[in-house]
Amino acid sequence: MLGARSRCFIAAAGLLLLAGSAQAGGSNQTWVASFGTDTGNCPQTAPCRTFRYAITKTPSLGVLSVIDSADYGPVTITKSVSILAIGAEGAIFDGAPAAVTVNGTNIEVWLRGLTIDLFGLSQAGIVFTGGSALHIQDCTIRGTTYGIDFVPKGGASELYVSDSLITNTRTHGIMVAPNSNGSVKAVFTRVHVENAGGHGFTFSGAGGGINAVLNDSVAAGNHSNGINVQGGAGSPVQVMVDRSASVGNTVRGVFANGALVRIGDSTVTGNQTGLAVTGGGTIASYSSNKVNGNVNDGAPTTVSYK
Amino acid sequence: MAAACLLLGGVASAFAGSDQTWVARTGADTGACPITAPCKTFQYAYGQTNAKGVLSVLSSGEFGPLIIGKSISVVSERGEGAIVGANTWGSYGASIIVNGAGIEVKLRGLVIDPLVTPNYGIMLSNAKSLHIQDCKIRGGELGIYVGGASGGRAPGGDLYLSDTSVVGTRDIGIFIHPSSSGASMKVTMERVLVQNAATSGLSFFASGATVNATIRNSVFSGNGYHGISAAQSGVTLMADRVKLTNNSGGGVVATQGATVRIGDSVITGNAVGVNGYNGATILTFGTNKIDGNQIDGTPNGTVALQ
Numbered sequence: 180m181l182g183a184r185s186r187c188f189i190a191a192a193g194l195l196l197l198a199g200s201a202q203a204g205g206s207n208q209t210w211v212a213s214f215g216t217d218t219g220n221c222p223q224t225a226p227c228r229t230f231r232y233a234i235t236k237t238p239s240l241g242v243l244s245v246i247d248s249a250d251y252g253p254v255t256i257t258k259s260v261s262i263l264a265i266g267a268e269g270a271i272f273d274g275a276p277a278a279v280t281v282n283g284t285n286i287e288v289w290l291r292g293l294t295i296d297l298f299g300l301s302q303a304g305i306v307f308t309g310g311s312a313l314h315i316q317d318c319t320i321r322g323t324t325y326g327i328d329f330v331p332k333g334g335a336s337e338l339y340v341s342d343s344l345i346t347n348t349r350t351h352g353i354m355v356a357p358n359s360n361g362s363v364k365a366v367f368t369r370v371h372v373e374n375a376g377g378h379g380f381t382f383s384g385a386g387g388g389i390n391a392v393l394n395d396s397v398a399a400g401n402h403s404n405g406i407n408v409q410g411g412a413g414s415p416v417q418v419m420v421d422r423s424a425s426v427g428n429t430v431r432g433v434f435a436n437g438a439l440v441r442i443g444d445s446t447v448t449g450n451q452t453g454l455a456v457t458g459g460g461t462i463a464s465y466s467s468n469k470v471n472g473n474v475n476d477g478a479p480t481t482v483s484y485k
Numbered sequence: 486m487a488a489a490c491l492l493l494g495g496v497a498s499a500f501a502g503s504d505q506t507w508v509a510r511t512g513a514d515t516g517a518c519p520i521t522a523p524c525k526t527f528q529y530a531y532g533q534t535n536a537k538g539v540l541s542v543l544s545s546g547e548f549g550p551l552i553i554g555k556s557i558s559v560v561s562e563r564g565e566g567a568i569v570g571a572n573t574w575g576s577y578g579a580s581i582i583v584n585g586a587g588i589e590v591k592l593r594g595l596v597i598d599p600l601v602t603p604n605y606g607i608m609l610s611n612a613k614s615l616h617i618q619d620c621k622i623r624g625g626e627l628g629i630y631v632g633g634a635s636g637g638r639a640p641g642g643d644l645y646l647s648d649t650s651v652v653g654t655r656d657i658g659i660f661i662h663p664s665s666s667g668a669s670m671k672v673t674m675e676r677v678l679v680q681n682a683a684t685s686g687l688s689f690f691a692s693g694a695t696v697n698a699t700i701r702n703s704v705f706s707g708n709g710y711h712g713i714s715a716a717q718s719g720v721t722l723m724a725d726r727v728k729l730t731n732n733s734g735g736g737v738v739a740t741q742g743a744t745v746r747i748g749d750s751v752i753t754g755n756a757v758g759v760n761g762y763n764g765a766t767i768l769t770f771g772t773n774k775i776d777g778n779q780i781d782g783t784p785n786g787t788v789a790l791q
Binding site for chain 1: 510511545546547561562563564565567569570594596598600601621623624650652653680681704706707726730731749751753769771772773774775776781783784
């Protein structure tokens, strides 16, 4: 254990060292602002105007940040970066080919605080076709085709979504569908998908395998199934639903087609059918769910707590 | 002793005098950093802030790394208070270093990216308490590190962590590693996300020290090794409503005499669900969902709800 004198000395030495090493972010962080212009390297003293331009000035593993609220336009991401909007609305109001496209090799991308609204245009909100991981946090997506279209073309990919809201999409709210060479691990924490034109959450393992978890999440008022889980030959698909709700959906609350869904401490009500399986699928309940008030509630198998 | 410390500290802190100071993107490092003339870097403004004062972010910007040796709150409520990069200190580098006997420090709303390894996000070397709230940490080697100073591992201090995410670190997400000198510390975590760490999400190693930790409503997912690991007999951990999913090693692993109690939690998609071995004990309240791991494992015992 260091004595008080030693700690004092070290603290002072640290401050002295600091005098020579304190630094601004330099080119590792770029900035956009409503008053910016797309020239130069986008430092905080001369921010740029669009994500599309600023991303070209952001190095791999760098950060692209929003200074104030504005529409910054669509962006395609091919390297590991963070795009952050904190204390301001980082909006994207048009999308060609999508509002946000992520497609790279072994890249990790973090999106935080974005507002995506395509007003019913024929493009998706966030499309992921290649990379190792995508983190979506505190985002709002509405008026798109798919809200999130997670369709890796190969390899092992991971999707993390938290504290986000997806509403009024023309098709599925969140689509997870790796192709035959890909596999996906996905975690949704406090994610709401509401009023999707198709399914709320949909998992399709016709290609590679999927292992997904819904924590404290909601699928409500969607026009097909709330949580739709489709298995595929030779590609196991399993979804854990915990402390979540699938309510008021037009067709089924939870649907397992050739796949395994475990569900506990959750609410399934107000759907045409609460729990439904087909094609050798299983819905295993921890006997702690509220599955009532559907036109047909359905009946799960059971699994025990440990 | 205290006077000597103040004199040494005076090398950089230069007769601080305000209870609240401000930084802004457009600020300059002169004067006392009032709200009408904000400064440019955290470290300069820190030097102008009285002990127990508040250093606040006026507008989004990158404000450089910070070494803290006195009680202070660093608060970003209105925008992005970013630190991209790190100070070097002995053999360590960190975006924020907290090192002062008996100090109480609060960090709120910060975005921290220490960039390349071996830099850490936040290093707690010595304090009475450190509160971290609403912070986002990405990259670097360790997101949060308790322990570690160039002169040897220091006592640590109580750590309170809430509404904070740690993403994509190149080693452990949060590493609690107090000294072997009989130190005792408490750790409390609420709504914490640790995802995509290259090794374990949350790791405790207390050789000869005592750590009493409570983790609630938190997610440890997609990490390259264990979700939570606890080692050494001084570690006692309560995990309540915790999600340990899709980790490449264990969901929760305890070894070398550590004690872990776990309830109302989800452990799925890991290589091994639970594994208490080598004299360690994992006790379940019988309310956990431990399924869908390659090997689910079995808790070492049960403990009754009351």
